[in-house]
Amino acid sequence: MVEVRVPNLDCQGCASKLKKALLKVKGAEEVEIEMETQKITVRGYALEEKKVIKAIKRAGKAAEPWPFPGYSHFASFYKYPTYIVNQYYDTHKNGASSGVHTFFHTPSVYSVAVASDEAIASLFSDDNPHACTIM
DSSP states (O other), X not given: OEXXXXXXXXXXXXXXXXXXXXXXXXXXXXXXXXXXXXXXXXXXXXXXXXXXXXXHHHTTOOOEEOSSTTOHHHHGGGSOOHHHHHHHSOTTSSSOOTHHHHTTOOOHHHHHTOOOHHHHHHHTOSSOTTSOOOO
16 A cells, blocks of 8 residues: 655546556556545555656656655544534525534633733743743
8 A cells, every 4th residue: 555645636637637547557456536635545466655656747746655654543634624614614504503603612611721911921930939940
């Protein structure tokens, strides 16, 4: 399995062009393209990353090895949050959804823990005997 990042993967036409080019690579059996993360996964036997990148470059796109190896759960942070947009900003309704106002709401548990400016300033004060000793 070879994972590659293609930065300018914008349309379905480019994706199908790359898929055709990658299926011609020796040993490639399956090509999976994720347009949201700009990631292409090529599965097969005896695949070499250099050959996959070379095939993508021949098709006219820039390519680089996938920069987040083994951390697929972190890759979800780089996706466009369509599931969030669809959940909170429903276009089928006439008015704004009730989730619009609660989307950026700070939970009450965290709002209690926010310190005032005076408390933060006193941490680095020379008058405070328990102040930070880094300086």
